[in-house]
Amino acid sequence: MSFDLALGGKRALVTGGTKGAGAAVVQALAAAGAHVTATARTVPENGSGNVHYIAADLLTAKGCAKVAEEAIRIAGGIDILVNMLGGSTAPAGGFAALTDEEWQREIDHNLMPAVRLDRALLPSMIARGEGVIIHVTSIQHELPLPDSTTAYAAAKAALSTYSKSLSKEVTPKGIRVVRVSPGWIxxxxxxxxxxxxxxxxxxxxxxxxxxxxxxxxxxxxxxxVKPAEIADLIAFLASPRAAAITGTEYVIDGGTVPTA
The missing domain is CATH 1.10.1220 (Arc Repressor Mutant)
Structure with missing residues (x-):
């Protein structure tokens, strides 16, 4: 039996797509035949093959609007949106080290880019009656490290809850929404x-x-976990092979989370 992912010609947008697991996702989707648009603050000057890049700061509403507009212009629409962007710059020191500014930065980094891009791109998916949105969360929302990841974990928990609610709203309209929760990559x-x-x-x-x-x-x-392993899971979930999968979260952490 062939395991072709049937992604040929699909139009994908991957945020945070130039480093680490994001770059691996871009490579996996492109290798499977998708036309991929990738974003980061700094991108290669030229794309390669069926990969195009958009330089933008997705921590701002303006940056998200730019990406949505350019992605539609480049590809004519988006079939698969992979919200990979995330990270933390919060200091160690527990709750007392987290100012309002630190909290806002974690939310702007780990929640709002997905919210804004979904809001911009979902209407066209709904009009076509099909599409896939993948939100990359983190096992930190289940296993936060109090000294250093409280705000990051809380923002990822918000992303997970938002994703579940979104799936209940748009799955009946033909849009699958799935979460991937990596451990240490x-x-x-x-x-x-x-x-x-x-x-x-x-x-x-x-x-x-x-x-x-x-x-x-x-x-x-x-x-x-290796970046390519994250990418393989996301490519499968984005593909028609996973057509009945929506509204759930896939943990890929080598068994770090001690509960089922």
Whole structure:
């Protein structure tokens, strides 16, 4: 049996699509035949093949509007929207270190880009009676680290709840809405963190990884998730092969979350 994802000719928009898991998603969708538009603050000067890039700051309403307008202009419409963008710049120190400005920044980074792009692009999907929206959340909304990820985890929890509500509203109109919840991903930034921790602890890279895994309460798989593994899951969920999947959240964390 062939496992063609049937993504040929589909038009996808991937936010945060130039680094880490976002770049892997762009590559996976393009390899499957989709026409991909990717966003980031800084992008390559030229696209390659069926990948185009839009430079924009999605932490602002203006940036989101620019991306929606340009994506429609480039592709003529969007069939698949993958909201990958996320991250945190909040300081360590627990609740007391989180000012109003820090809270707003986490919300602007991890919730509002998805809300704004969905609002801009859903009407055309609804008019066609089909489309897929994938929101990338995080296991942090179930396993927050009080010293450093409280605001990030809360923003991702808001994204998850918003996504579930949206799925109930638009699935009857032909739009699937799915969440993907990764654990620790072995991106370049994660590698750099592990190497720094290893150096401080007088150990090697594998030792640095174990320090991070222990901080997370352990990863039964024994390693972080690879960006390509996140991308493979998202490509499947975005494809017609997953036509009956909507309104649910897929955890990909090597077993980090200790409950079913």
């Amino acid at each position: 072995e991106t370049d930034a994660a590698v750099a963190l592990a190497e720094r921790l290893a150096k401080d602890a007088g150990t090697d890279y594998e030792g640095g990884k174990r320090i991070i895994m222990n901080a997370l309460g352990g990863i039964p798989l024994g390693r972080p």
